[in-house]
Amino acid sequence: ELPEEDLHERIRAAKEALGEDLVILGHFYQRDEIVQHADFLGDSFQLANAALTKPEARYIVFCGVHFMAETADILSSPEQSVILPNLAAGCSMADMADEDSVEAAWEEICEVYGVDPQNVTPDDDGKLPILPVTYMNSSAALKAFCGRHGGIVCTSSNAETVLEWAFERARRVLFFPDQHLGRNTAKAMGVPLEQMPMWNPRRPLGGNTAEDLQQAKVLLWHGFCSVHRRFSVAQIEKARSEHPGVKVIVHPESPMPVVDAADASGSTDAIRKFVAASSPGDVIAIGTEINMVNRLAAEYPDRTIFCLDPVICPCSTMYRIHPGYLAWVLEDLVQGRVNNQIVVPETVAAHARVALDRMLAAKP
Ligand code: 13P
Ligand code: SF4
Numbered sequence: 001e002l003p004e005e006d007l008h009e010r011i012r013a014a015k016e017a018l019g020e021d022l023v024i025l026g027h028f029y030q031r032d033e034i035v036q037h038a039d040f041l042g043d044s045f046q047l048a049n050a051a052l053t054k055p056e057a058r059y060i061v062f063c064g065v066h067f068m069a070e071t072a073d074i075l076s077s078p079e080q081s082v083i084l085p086n087l088a089a090g091c092s093m094a095d096m097a098d099e100d101s102v103e104a105a106w107e108e109i110c111e112v113y114g115v116d117p118q119n120v121t122p123d124d125d126g127k128l129p130i131l132p133v134t135y136m137n138s139s140a141a142l143k144a145f146c147g148r149h150g151g152i153v154c155t156s157s158n159a160e161t162v163l164e165w166a167f168e169r170a171r172r173v174l175f176f177p178d179q180h181l182g183r184n185t186a187k188a189m190g191v192p193l194e195q196m197p198m199w200n201p202r203r204p205l206g207g208n209t210a211e212d213l214q215q216a217k218v219l220l221w222h223g224f225c226s227v228h229r230r231f232s233v234a235q236i237e238k239a240r241s242e243h244p245g246v247k248v249i250v251h252p253e254s255p256m257p258v259v260d261a262a263d264a265s266g267s268t269d270a271i272r273k274f275v276a277a278s279s280p281g282d283v284i285a286i287g288t289e290i291n292m293v294n295r296l297a298a299e300y301p302d303r304t305i306f307c308l309d310p311v312i313c314p315c316s317t318m319y320r321i322h323p324g325y326l327a328w329v330l331e332d333l334v335q336g337r338v339n340n341q342i343v344v345p346e347t348v349a350a351h352a353r354v355a356l357d358r359m360l361a362a363k364p
Helices: 004-021 044-050 066-075 101-113 141-149 159-169 181-189 210-215 233-242 256-261 269-275 291-298 325-332 346-361
Strands: 023-027 040-042 059-062 082-083 131-134 153-155 173-176 218-221 247-250 283-287 303-309
Touching: 004 023, 004 159, 004 325, 023 044, 023 131, 040 044, 044 066, 044 269, 059 066, 059 283, 059 303, 059 325, 066 082, 066 141, 066 210, 082 101, 101 141, 101 218, 101 291, 131 141, 131 159, 141 153, 141 218, 141 283, 141 346, 153 159, 159 173, 159 181, 173 181, 181 218, 181 256, 218 303, 233 283, 247 256, 247 269, 269 283, 269 291, 291 303
Parallel strands: 023 040, 023 059, 059 082, 131 153, 131 173, 173 218, 247 283, 283 303
Antiparallel strands: none
């Protein structure tokens, strides 16, 4: 193994050699050793936009996970190459909804509502009986599915705006893959829990009766984030008893009782803004990925900032972007070799772009 400092030197040298040809994007969950090299750091909505703002860069090196790099490839220009330094950086939540299962669910659902799954048309009241919404944390194929069926993509920062958009057009939404973001957002908009049945892809009708589906407003796919589902109400109670006056903020991928028990919830950027708006001396407990929480604690040493989960909880796939991989892809780019390029075939990208463009219009 090489000493870390050598790697950082090599990364800096390769960056300098590539100059304007290169932009490095990094998600807030990246480790500090990567963050220090990023030209732009953001949440998933900001990073999707960032992919559009550097058309002069030939190479977009994406320090994040696979679905984010796919999105950058779809939104960037055809002359640009998007590179994911480690191809094993996926997302377990995104893997919980595969195209075949969603297509099969769509057919079953459309049958219950008596519409053609390939051509869902509005009812007499002018509204579609069902419209698909995918969380950004999903494959390009599922974003394309949404584009083909009048649907849209959302991120954790604009989920409410996106659901409002959807309910202007449709009576119901099929929301995938994250049940928690779907439930938390719909609940905040006043949708009763009885109208949010879960869709379990392994059971007929997703484990529901046809009547449940008739009454539904949001069908929640059976997916979750393995990092955020660890947060619990007990952790919040403990933080409140040990630190009277503590402010608690969690990511909306956390289970509903946790979001309800917190003082606030929001995307990674919203969490950053919450901390930035706090005052010296404040105590803040955060329910999100540990690398980001530790960075905020270091940035604001005059506040007490800690993670709700006492057992370290990194996103293991975000963590797979190691400086060694970054150095390797950059040095090869200097030599004109493009490794780990993420290419979404245009047949998929064209439809996915439709759903992503709708999302980009829905500001957080
Ligand atoms: P945001 O950056 O949109 O808050 O998403 C967090 C996340 O889980 C990314 O995978
Ligand atoms: Fe996926 Fe959760 Fe990691 Fe985000 S934090 S990339 S949702 S596993």
